[in-house]
Every structure is written in structure tokens, then in C-alpha cells.
Amino acid sequence: MGMTMTQKILARAAGQESVKAGDLILARLDLVLGNDITAPVGIREFKRLGLDDVFDKTKIALVPDHFTPNKDIKSAEQAKVVRDFAAEKDILNYFEVGEVGIEHALLPEKGLVVAGDVVIGADSHTCTYGALGAFSTGVGSTDMAAGMATGKAWFKVPEAIKFNLTGKLRPYTSGKDLILHIIGMIGVDGALYKSMEFTGEGMHTLTMDDRFTIANMAIEAGAKNGIFEVDDLTREYMREHSARAFTEFTADADAEYAEVIDIDLSRVPHTVAFPHLPENARTPENWGEVAIDQVVIGSCTNGRLSDLERAAEILKGRRVKKGIRAIIFPATQRIYLEALENGTLKTLVEAGCVISAPTCGPCLGGHMGILAAGERCVSTTNRNFLGRMGHVESEVYLASPEVAAASAVTGRITAPEEVM
Amino acid sequence: MNAKGTVIKYGDNIDTDVIIPARYLNTSLPEELAQHCMEDIDKEFVNKVRPGDIMVGGANFGCGSSREHAPIAIKASGISCVIAESFARIFFRNSLNIGLPIMECPEAAKDIEEGETVSINFDTGVITNESKGRTYQATAFPPFMQDLINSGGLVKYIEEGKM
Numbered sequence: 068m069g070m071t072m073t074q075k076i077l078a079r080a081a082g083q084e085s086v087k088a089g090d091l092i093l094a095r096l097d098l099v100l101g102n103d104i105t106a107p108v109g110i111r112e113f114k115r116l117g118l119d120d121v122f123d124k125t126k127i128a129l130v131p132d133h134f135t136p137n138k139d140i141k142s143a144e145q146a147k148v149v150r151d152f153a154a155e156k157d158i159l160n161y162f163e164v165g166e167v168g169i170e171h172a173l174l175p176e177k178g179l180v181v182a183g184d185v186v187i188g189a190d191s192h193t194c195t196y197g198a199l200g201a202f203s204t205g206v207g208s209t210d211m212a213a214g215m216a217t218g219k220a221w222f223k224v225p226e227a228i229k230f231n232l233t234g235k236l237r238p239y240t241s242g243k244d245l246i247l248h249i250i251g252m253i254g255v256d257g258a259l260y261k262s263m264e265f266t267g268e269g270m271h272t273l274t275m276d277d278r279f280t281i282a283n284m285a286i287e288a289g290a291k292n293g294i295f296e297v298d299d300l301t302r303e304y305m306r307e308h309s310a311r312a313f314t315e316f317t318a319d320a321d322a323e324y325a326e327v328i329d330i331d332l333s334r335v336p337h338t339v340a341f342p343h344l345p346e347n348a349r350t351p352e353n354w355g356e357v358a359i360d361q362v363v364i365g366s367c368t369n370g371r372l373s374d375l376e377r378a379a380e381i382l383k384g385r386r387v388k389k390g391i392r393a394i395i396f397p398a399t400q401r402i403y404l405e406a407l408e409n410g411t412l413k414t415l416v417e418a419g420c421v422i423s424a425p426t427c428g429p430c431l432g433g434h435m436g437i438l439a440a441g442e443r444c445v446s447t448t449n450r451n452f453l454g455r456m457g458h459v460e461s462e463v464y465l466a467s468p469e470v471a472a473a474s475a476v477t478g479r480i481t482a483p484e485e486v487m
Numbered sequence: 488m489n490a491k492g493t494v495i496k497y498g499d500n501i502d503t504d505v506i507i508p509a510r511y512l513n514t515s516l517p518e519e520l521a522q523h524c525m526e527d528i529d530k531e532f533v534n535k536v537r538p539g540d541i542m543v544g545g546a547n548f549g550c551g552s553s554r555e556h557a558p559i560a561i562k563a564s565g566i567s568c569v570i571a572e573s574f575a576r577i578f579f580r581n582s583l584n585i586g587l588p589i590m591e592c593p594e595a596a597k598d599i600e601e602g603e604t605v606s607i608n609f610d611t612g613v614i615t616n617e618s619k620g621r622t623y624q625a626t627a628f629p630p631f632m633q634d635l636i637n638s639g640g641l642v643k644y645i646e647e648g649k650m
Contacts, residue, residue: 141514142513145514188553193553206580207580207581256500289550431504
């Protein structure tokens with residue numbers, strides 16, 4: 068029986084000829100990631116092991132991006148635990164404020180992940196790197212600790228759902244619409260324990276930023292990982308950002324899938340996930356009149372350069388409606404600088420947006436845009452759970468940068484075509 | 488090993504943001520986290536939970552964030568075992584890794600009601616609903632995971648030289 072992309076990567080990492088769904092394997096890791104919330108717990112567990120050193124100081128990334136710049140004293144203490152550990156163990160890839168960006172935008176940009184890698188991160192959106200043809204998955208802090216100690220992790224080999232993409236997305240529609248559309252179709256546990264493998268001729272029409280957005284939200288369907296086939300665009304991205312050699316894996320022709328889902332990209336509608344689950348996907352005819360208080364454009368899902376550019380295209384020459392707070396989070400320093408240099412940030416500021424430092428910030432109700440009781444936010448982030456962005460009686464509506472920008476103009480959930 | 492306690496029951500898709508909201512993630516101390524466990528969906532949880540109580544959830548329990556603070560908060564609040572129809576995969580891993588007992592058993596999760604008394608035999612996977620006089624068989628863990636559980640979590644498993 069043939070193997071899926073994910074199964075081939077895992078087989079190599081386990082040093083086996085082949086694996087099949089359900090096998091338990093011990094895989095060697097190419098990178099272990101933690102942030103300022105999860106790493107302190109991981110470091111505590113690592114210390115319990117009483118080891119002097121991590122398995123490889125070049126294969127650990129510590130990215131304090133959640134509650135930084137430090138939002139309060141306790142957060143400052145947690146960030147310090149990470150900083151001190153990085154200094155003590157001489158961790159090469161520790162990123163201080165000024166260098167730091169949102170982890171899942173930062174690591175690909177720094178060339179730390181390439182196709183064929185096996186990556187664990189103590190952050191659920193670690194699945195983002197599947198856009199590069201890597202196997203990457205979120206774990207908890209103890210797995211992170213074990214990974215830092217041994218360079219290995221145990222996995223149950225997943226079966227996969229294959230998404231066969233055809234066609235091309237319509238104007239003002241992007242990867243976020245596609246992934247929300249998919250989660251609406253299969254549900255928040257529709258891919259539980261499984262891989263989501265994206266392939267088909269339509270895949271090649273998706274930008275790298277779109278692919279990062281799509282792989283990023285595989286976890287919102289319960290998936291273990293999301294992964295894209297490697298093509299010319301992926302190779303170009305990796306050569307631009309990384310000096311590391313990469314290995315491409317394609318699924319065998321006779322690979323077995325739990326399900327094959329065909330999607331014509333030209334028929335993917337604008338999609339917004341209503342509170343309080345990402346599966347509550349609605350298309351414009353079912354949006355109704357939803358007045359909003361805040362718009363957030365950013366996060367590991369949609370804080371990349373093209374996301375900001377798409378928002379700026381809609382906001383150019385227009386104004387954020389009076390009374391609406393529109394907050395922009397460039398995901399990394401490089402993205403910030405590029406958006407500054409090409410005029411994107413100017414356009415956004417002139418429209419009445421405020422630009423924040425790169426941080427996870429309000430996405431998880433941390434800081435920099437918390438909601439009061441009864442407030443509603445259209446957000447390009449990834450979760451709209453109860454109380455996710457603040458008060459338990461606030462609401463988050465997940466949307467693309469295009470829909471978020473259009474909504475900022477009108478003050479209600481709005482399709483881009485209405486304002487363009 | 489066995490557990491016995493009173494059931495506190497929740498529905499489907501209990502996410503880690505409601506198990507422990509991110510506003511409390513500026514600490515990782517188990518006892519501090521336990522003070523806020525479940526508060527966004529059940530303000531009374533911290534007052535009513537007693538050591539040994541059993542939490543029962545529906546499908547996709549523990550979905551969302553990878554925060555290990557979620558099973559840590561549940562464990563530190565005194566819960567002896569979580570039974571659910573299904574678990575989100577990161578929560579599943581985290582629970583085994585930190586030594587919070589969990590049981591996947593759709594039949595039990597559907598049938599057991601709030602306030603009932605339930606006992607669990609971890610060796611056999613048999614869940615007994617003492618209030619209703621019924622038993623259910625939980626999905627067995629593969630030997631590797633059972634070994635991990637018996638070690639008391641991943642750190643001890645590594646200390647024993649098993650990984």
C-alpha cells in the first residue's frame with residue numbers, strides 16, 4: 068500500500084522503510100519550538116530531567132511573541148525565564164523584541180523550516196509549516212521538553228484527507244475564505260487525528276501566503292497537520308529564505324485516503340465564521356446586519372505582507388468608519404519594514420488604522436485590543452471561541468483581510484465588492 | 488489503579504480557552520490555574536469540584552490551543568479522570584504526558600449525567616455508573632501509551648530510559 072506525503076516524511080524521520088496509519092513511531096526532530104507562554108512550562112519540565120544541555124542548540128527556536136512586549140509583571144517574568152534559559156543553553160534561535168515576530172510567520176521567513184522537516188512546536192498553530200511541505204504539528208510543553216532533551220517525539224501515524232484543488236480563487240477572495248469554507252464543510256473535528264493534504268492543479272495558483280494561512284488553520288478542523296505539495300513557488304520561497312537543503316515528498320499514486328474532497332477554487336465564496344466556533348461558516352447572503360466595534364488584521368494566520376496589502380487595497384482612499392477601532396499587526400519585523408517601504412502602512416494609517424508591534428496580542432485575548440462585554444470584532448485571526456478576545460460576552464467573527472478591511476469601512480460585516 | 492467520584496458534565500467542543508482562559512496564562516502555577524478552571528462556561532466549577540470528581544465531556548474535548556495549562560488546571564482542581572466521546576489530539580497527548588487520566592468512551596460520555604457517581608478501573612478500562620447500575624468499556628490504549636501512563640508521564644518515562 069502506498070503512503071501519503073505525511074507518512075513518507077514520518078517514515079524517513081523514524082528510520083523506517085514505510086509506515087501505515089495507526090503505527091506508533093519515534094521520529095527524529097529537525098526543530099523544536101516554544102513561546103513565552105508554553106516554553107516556561109517546557110523549561111520547568113526540562114529541568115526536572117536534570118540534563119546539562121539540550122539535544123542540539125541550533126534546532127530549538129524560542130519565540131517570545133504572545134504577551135510581548137511584556138504586558139504585565141507576570142508576563143515579564145515568564146519572558147525572562149525564556150530569555151535566561153536561551154542565554155544559559157546558548158540557544159541560537161532566540162528572538163528578542165526588535166527581532167521577534169509571530170512565531171509561525173517568523174520561522175519560515177528565517178529559513179528555519181524547509182520541505183521534508185519534522186517540526187514540533189508548543190503552539191497549536193505549528194501546523195503552519197505544512198505550507199512548505201514539512202510535517203509540523205502542535206504539541207504541549209512536556210513534549211517540547213522531551214524534544215529539547217532527546218531530539219525525538221512519539222507520533223501516531225495519521226491517515227489523511229486529500230483536498231484536490233482545481234480552478235483559481237476569485238478577486239478579493241483568498242486562502243482564508245478557502246480554509247473557513249473547508250472547516251464549515253467538515254467541522255471542527257472533521258479532520259481529527261488526520262492529515263489534511265492539499266494537492267491538485269489549483270494548488271499552484273495559491274500564493275505562499277495563502278498556503279501558510281490554509282495550513283495554519285488545519286488545527287481548527289482538529290487535524291494533526293496540514294500539508295501542501297512542493298512546487299516551483301515553494302522552491303523559490305525556500306531558496307530565498309533558507310540555505311538548508313530540502314527534501315520533497317509526494318504521495319504515492321496508490322496512497323489510501325480516509326476521504327478525497329474536490330474543491331473548485333473559483334466557486335469558493337467570501338466566508339465568515341460566526342461565534343463561537345470556526346465551523347460556523349456563513350456566506351454573504353447569510354451575514355445579515357452585524358454591527359461591529361473593532362477590526363483586527365494580523366496574527367499567524369493573516370499577518371503577512373500580502374494580507375496587509377490586500378487590506379490596504381480596499382482601504383486606500385477610504386476611511387475606517389468613525390467609532391470603529393481598526394488594529395493592524397504586521398507579523399514580523401521584516402513584514403513591518405516591507406509594508407512601511409512600499410507604502411502599505413501609510414495607506415492604512417491614512418485610512419485611520421493603528422499599527423501595532425508584531426505580537427499575538429488580542430488573538431488570544433492577551434493584550435492590544437481586548438473586547439468589552441457586548442462588543443464585536445471582525446478578525447483575521449483563527450479562533451472565535453467564547454471569550455477568546457476578551458469578555459465572555461464579546462464576539463469574534465473570523466474573516467479574510469479583504470472582508471475585515473471592508474467591514475472597517477462600513478462598521479458592519481461587509482463583502483469587499485460593496486465598498487470597491 | 489482506580490478512581491471514583493461525582494460527575495461534572497459538559498457538552499461538545501470544550502476548548503482550552505474555556506478550560507483556562509488566556510488572561511490567566513501569565514502564570515503556570517497549577518494551584519493558580521486551578522482557581523480559574525472552566526470559569527467562562529461554569530463559574531461554579533471551582534466551588535463545587537471535590538477531589539476525585541470525574542469530568543465528562545462530549546466530542547472533541549480540549550480542542551484549540553496547545554496550552555498544557557488546560558490539563559494542568561483540570562488535574563490541579565482535583566479531577567481524577569476526564570471521560571469524553573473524543574478528545575482533540577494535543578489535549579490527548581498533553582494529558583498522557585502530565586499524568587491526567589483520560590478515557591475515550593462515547594457510550595459512557597452520552598449516558599452519564601451530571602451528579603452521578605462513577606467508578607473507573609484503569610487497568611481494564613471498565614467505567615461503572617453506580618447511580619444507574621450500568622457499565623461501559625472505554626477504548627483501550629495501545630501498549631506504548633499504557634506504559635507512558637504507568638510511568639506517570641513523559642518526563643518520568645524518559646528518566647526511566649525508555650525514550
